Amino acid sequence: MLLLIATSCCAAAEYPMTITDSAGREVTIQMPVERIIVLNSDAAEAVTILGAADKIVGISDSVKNKAYYFPALKNRQSVGKWNEPDYEMIGEIARSGDEIVPNIIVISYTYPDKPYGIVEVAKRLEPFTGITAIGLDFYKPENMTREIELLGRILGKEAEAQRFIEWYEEKQADVENAVANRNVPKVYVEWTSKGGELTTMGTGSGAAQLVSMARGYSVANDLKDAYPKIGWEWVISKNPDVIIKRSTSTQLGWEKPPSLDSTNLENTLNEVLSRSGAAAVNAVKNDRVYIVNWEIMAGLDDVVGLTYLAKILHPDVNLDPESVYREYLQFLGVDYPEDRIFVYPEV
Amino acid sequence: MDCMESRIALKEEYTRFVGRKLLFMAALSLSIVIIAGISATLGSANLSVFEVYSAILARAFPGYFETTWFADTIVWGLRLHRILMGVVAGAGLGVAGAAMQGILKNPLASPFTLGISSAASFGAALAIILGAGFAGGEYLIIGNAFVFTLLATFAVYGLAKYKGITPETMILAGIAIMYFFSAMTSFLQYVGRAEQVQEVVFWMMGSLGRSSWDKVYASALMIIICLPYLILKSWDINAIGAGDETAKSLGVNVERIRVLSMIFASLITASVICFTGTIGFIGLVAPHMTRMVIGGDHRFLIPGSALMGSVILLAADTLARTVLAPVILPVGIMTSFLGVPFFVYLFMKRRKEFW
Numbered sequence: 001m002l003l004l005i006a007t008s009c010c011a012a013a014e015y016p017m018t019i020t021d022s023a024g025r026e027v028t029i030q031m032p033v034e035r036i037i038v039l040n041s042d043a044a045e046a047v048t049i050l051g052a053a054d055k056i057v058g059i060s061d062s063v064k065n066k067a068y069y070f071p072a073l074k075n076r077q078s079v080g081k082w083n084e085p086d087y088e089m090i091g092e093i094a095r096s097g098d099e100i101v102p103n104i105i106v107i108s109y110t111y112p113d114k115p116y117g118i119v120e121v122a123k124r125l126e127p128f129t130g131i132t133a134i135g136l137d138f139y140k141p142e143n144m145t146r147e148i149e150l151l152g153r154i155l156g157k158e159a160e161a162q163r164f165i166e167w168y169e170e171k172q173a174d175v176e177n178a179v180a181n182r183n184v185p186k187v188y189v190e191w192t193s194k195g196g197e198l199t200t201m202g203t204g205s206g207a208a209q210l211v212s213m214a215r216g217y218s219v220a221n222d223l224k225d226a227y228p229k230i231g232w233e234w235v236i237s238k239n240p241d242v243i244i245k246r247s248t249s250t251q252l253g254w255e256k257p258p259s260l261d262s263t264n265l266e267n268t269l270n271e272v273l274s275r276s277g278a279a280a281v282n283a284v285k286n287d288r289v290y291i292v293n294w295e296i297m298a299g300l301d302d303v304v305g306l307t308y309l310a311k312i313l314h315p316d317v318n319l320d321p322e323s324v325y326r327e328y329l330q331f332l333g334v335d336y337p338e339d340r341i342f343v344y345p346e347v
Numbered sequence: 348m349d350c351m352e353s354r355i356a357l358k359e360e361y362t363r364f365v366g367r368k369l370l371f372m373a374a375l376s377l378s379i380v381i382i383a384g385i386s387a388t389l390g391s392a393n394l395s396v397f398e399v400y401s402a403i404l405a406r407a408f409p410g411y412f413e414t415t416w417f418a419d420t421i422v423w424g425l426r427l428h429r430i431l432m433g434v435v436a437g438a439g440l441g442v443a444g445a446a447m448q449g450i451l452k453n454p455l456a457s458p459f460t461l462g463i464s465s466a467a468s469f470g471a472a473l474a475i476i477l478g479a480g481f482a483g484g485e486y487l488i489i490g491n492a493f494v495f496t497l498l499a500t501f502a503v504y505g506l507a508k509y510k511g512i513t514p515e516t517m518i519l520a521g522i523a524i525m526y527f528f529s530a531m532t533s534f535l536q537y538v539g540r541a542e543q544v545q546e547v548v549f550w551m552m553g554s555l556g557r558s559s560w561d562k563v564y565a566s567a568l569m570i571i572i573c574l575p576y577l578i579l580k581s582w583d584i585n586a587i588g589a590g591d592e593t594a595k596s597l598g599v600n601v602e603r604i605r606v607l608s609m610i611f612a613s614l615i616t617a618s619v620i621c622f623t624g625t626i627g628f629i630g631l632v633a634p635h636m637t638r639m640v641i642g643g644d645h646r647f648l649i650p651g652s653a654l655m656g657s658v659i660l661l662a663a664d665t666l667a668r669t670v671l672a673p674v675i676l677p678v679g680i681m682t683s684f685l686g687v688p689f690f691v692y693l694f695m696k697r698r699k700e701f702w
Contacts, residue, residue, distance in 0.1 A: 061674070079673055083549075084556055086673035088425050089391035091417070098415040113478075113487075114546065115557065127424035227540050 019154060022147060023110040023118045023135035030102035030132070033155055037090055039082050039121070041066045042138035042299045043107040044073065046148060049164055049300060049331045050157040057104075058093045060085060068254035069332060082109075083116035091128045100130030105154065110135035139298050141209050145169070148300075164300075164331060171303045171324055172213070175310045178317040179215035185313050187216040188240035188283070191227055193271070198235070202228045206298050214309035216242065236277050242313060243283040245272060246294045247344075254295070258339040265291050265344040288312075291344045301328050311347045321347075368647045371640055375654035379661060383430050386665040391673050392421045403427070429668075432558035432622070433661040433678075435566045437629055439619040441656025442570070444630035445637070445649050446577050446612040449584040450605045451514040457631035458616040461517075462499050462524030464625040467617065469528040469535070470495030471624070472547045476539040488550070489621045496617035499524050500610060512602050513591070517609070553626035553679030555664050562622040569618035573611040574653075580604055581645035588643065628682045629656045632690050639693045659686050 017029045037058035038044040044063045047056060053072045060082035067074050077093055080086040094100045106125060111117030118135030125131045134154070136147050145165045152161025189207050191199040201207040202223035211218045219238040220228060235243075247268060256264075268291050278284045290312050297305035307321040321343075326336045387403065388396045398415070402422040405414040440458065447456040458464050470491035474480045480491035506520035507513075536544045577584075583604050586594040591601050620626065633656040634648065641647050663681035670676065 081674055083545075084554075084675060086391050086675055088421055089673040091421060091425075092392040095392075095417050098417050100417075127420045225540075229538070 017153070019134075019150060021110070021118065021135045021150070022137050022143060023112060025118065025122070025135065027132055027134055029105065029154060030130075032103060033105050034101075034103040035094070035105075036155075037079060037093060037104070037106045038063055039079070039085055039106065039108040040138075041069070041082075043136055043151075044070055045300050045332065046136070046138050046151055047107075047155070048072070048333070050148075050152055050155055050160045052155045052157060053333075055155070058090060068337075069334060071334065085121075087124045090125065090131070094128060094131050100128055102130040102132065104131055106131060106133045107136055108133060110137055138300055139206060141206060141213075141302060144300070144302075167327070167331075168300075168303055171307065171327075175214060175303075175306050175319065178319050179310050179314055182215050182314050182317075184215055184217045185241035186219050186238065186282075187211050187242045187244060187313065188219050188235055188238060190243065190245040190272075192246070198230050198232060199227050200230050202226055206302065210297065210302060210306050210309055211313075213306055214313050216309070216313045232275055232277070236281055239280075239282050241282045241286070241288060243272065243281070243289040244309075244312065245269075245289070245291050246297070247291045254337055254340065258341065261341045262344070265341060269344065287345075290347070293342045296325065296342060301325075304328055308343050308347065312343065315347060368641045368644075368651070372647070372651055372654055375651070375658055378658050379434060379654065382658065382661050382665060383434065386430050386433075386661065386668075387422065387426055389665060389669050390421065390426060392417075394418055394421060428560045428563050429555050429558045429664070430661065431563045432555050432566070433664045434657040435563055435570065436555070436619045436623050436626065437633070437656035437658070437660030438653035439566060439570050439615045439656070440626065440629040440660070441633035441637075441652035441654070442574060442577065442649055443612040443616040443619075444632075444656075445634035445645070445652035446584070446608050447630075448634050449581075449645050449648070450587060450608045451517055452588060453514055453518055454635065455631075456518065456521075458613075458620070459625075459627050459631060460525065461503060461521035462526075462528060463496050463521075463613055463616050464620060464627065465525045465528040465532065466495040466499030467492040467620050468547070468551050468625055469532045471550045472532045472535045472539075475546050475550065476535045476543045492621035493617045495528075496613060496621070499528065500613035504606060504609065512605055517605070549677065550624040551679075552677035553620070553624040553682075554675075554677045555623055555660075556675060557622060557624075566618050566622060570615050573615050574649075576611050577608060577649055578646070580608065581649055584608065584645045585643075588645075624677075624679070626660065626679045626682060628679075628686055629659055632686055633659060636690060636693055659689075 015029065015031050019027055019029065021027055034055060035057045036047055036052065036055045038047060038056060039060045041062045044056065044059060047053060048070060053070070056073055056076055058079045059073055059076045060079055062082040063070060063073060064078055079089045079093070090106060094104045106121065108118045108121045109116070112119065114120070118133060122133035125133050136151060137143060138147055145168065148161050148165055152158045189201045189211065191201050200220040200223070201218070202220045202225050204226040208218050208221065219240050245268065247265065269289060272278065272289055273284060283289050292305070292308065296302070296308065304321060304325045307319050307324045310317055311319050311321055325342070329336050388394070388399045398418045399422055401412050402414040402418040405412040405419070406423065444457045447458070447461060448454060470480070471488050474487040474491040478487070480487045481494045502524050503517060503520045506523065507516040510516045532547070536547055539547065583594070583599045586597050586599050587601055587604065594601050616630070634652040637648055637651040637655045641651055659682060660678065663685045664678045666685065667676040667678045667681040
């Protein structure tokens with residue numbers, strides 16, 4: 001009984017703490033984490049949501065480039081590119097005097113076997129005893145809650161983690177309930193269309209998971225690859241009911257004026273509509289071609305994207321994606337960008 | 348009497364010639380030491396010049412110099428092996444280029460134009476995109492690049508052998524091999540995912556960021572094994588430069604020299620670029636620069652190109668590390684930025700024929 005109380009009340013506060021990261025590595029954290037270096041923006045988002053942004057002392061270029069999500073991190077020390085950081089700089093940030101106080105962690109994507117994956121990052125940081133490297137992804141919906149819970153434990157922010165997970169699961173459940181028992185439209189998701197070459201998102205991609213959660217059937221489901229290359233003729237032959245096209249951040253985004261957004265979006269939409277034979281496709285016939293800002297389709301904010309998707313696939317459901325986004329941005333401490341377009345045409 | 352005098356004069360002139368070549372090489376060696384010395388003090392960590400040299404000397408003379416754990420880690424763990432990798436890789440690529448240009452009597456011969464680099468790229472792309480190759484784990488990319496480099500060499504040799512080994516057949520076979528492997532790499536990039544393609548492109552730009560002490564030792568060892576043959580045979584390579592017939596009449600086994608030199612030069616290239624990625628330019632241009640200054644005698648040209656390659660690569664990497672810090676540019680980009688103006692300068696200034 002006493003033991004039970006002891007473990008339940010003090011498990012979080014005991015150091016050294018051993019955790020298993022998303023690459024399956026056992027990592028020991030020596031003391032409470034006071035300094036964090038994030039090499040990917042999804043992790044920066046998670047740390048910010050857990051209320052530990054003030055502990056971030058180093059960021060990579062991909063975090064810097066998303067300044068609209070992380071106003072508080074704007075002036076943090078840069079450690080170079082996310083996939084080739086300056087390890088010397090990380091060492092310099094980590095040092096205090098002639099030692100490294102092991103209250104510092106580096107968070108990176110797991111990407112096994114890649115030169116920018118956690119294993120390589122950890123190997124490169126080995127000479128600096130005291131720096132702990134942890135692999136966390138946050139871009140795969142299926143690992144999301146586990147990773148947030150883990151990060152909450154690492155940072156001593158269990159309550160905050162729990163609060164976010166509850167919100168996240170509640171919003172997922174809202175979508176699930178709203179679309180239950182609806183008919184299942186056929187969806188074609190276009191990842192890129194560079195130079196007339198189309199890439200869709202097949203099984204294993206995050207978007208495919210979101211489409212099926214929003215009760216749609218992705219026509220690329222039979223294609224094995226995550227990003228298979230296909231032809232327009234193939235799309236026509238599948239005759240999708242809905243076409244969703246990813247807009248790149250150069251086409252629209254947080255930092256572009258809304259008027260520029262709509263011009264770009266109109267052009268993108270017209271490009272799709274004017275493809276030969278497009279008129280015969282159900283989606284075009286019924287005006288169901290949409291451009292989606294991909295910002296909200298991957299990472300911790302994918303629940304916003306999911307809500308938008310549900311609304312696109314089933315226009316009459318009672319869901320309010322904008323309010324979900326507003327709530328999400330409150331976690332980040334960022335104001336909702338008025339007049340920004342996230343789905344075009346509006347749903 | 349007259350004859351004697353002219354012989355002495357000739358000998359003096361020859362000594363002067365040799366002296367100038369040795370002087371040039373000494374200058375290059377000194378440049379390497381100086382650039383390496385400066386490079387060791389540059390980096391994101393705030394170490395003073397004094398701290399850096401204390402850290403270096405503390406390992407050489409423990410007890411006389413004091414260092415800190417942090418300075419020791421930065422200097423020995425991060426900076427020095429990268430600097431040495433630059434010296435070793437530059438030397439290897441310079442030697443390979445000089446040898447290939449010499450035995451093929453072609454100023455355009457280099458690991459790039461002979462298909463060797465594109466074969467390495469294909470091997471790496473195969474590992475990155477399909478995860479297939481000749482070794483496992485972290486050696487997958489390295490092993491693949493190495494094996495495909497050798498495959499390309501033997502393919503060039505096989506094709507040339509079939510038609511008779513002449514400079515023309517080897518170059519043409521090399522170009523065919525280059526296009527073949529480039530096409531295969533393009534195909535892999537086409538089917539690969541965006542992030543994999545990015546990784547392949549990054550590998551193909553070449554970088555010293557993947558260096559470590561083990562890799563420095565491995566590359567250096569391979570060069571030490573292969574270089575003596577090329578230097579010992581440099582008289583023969585000189586003779587080949589005067590034409591295959593002349594060389595044969597002088598008793599040189601032209602075909603044998605050509606094949607063995609080619610294999611050794613490829614081995615050197617392979618042992619460098621499998622660790623660094625394909626760093627272009629140096630193999631092609633370092634020998635030319637050296638030739639412009641000290642002429643085409645391979646006894647001097649081969650070691651001279653080695654030193655010249657080291658100077659260019661080391662200087663380029665030092666700039667690549669510091670110019671946009673903490674962003675580290677791939678050195679393959681910097682070599683061209685740095686080397687081209689120098690090359691053009693020499694090219695414009697010198698008028699005489701080098702070939």
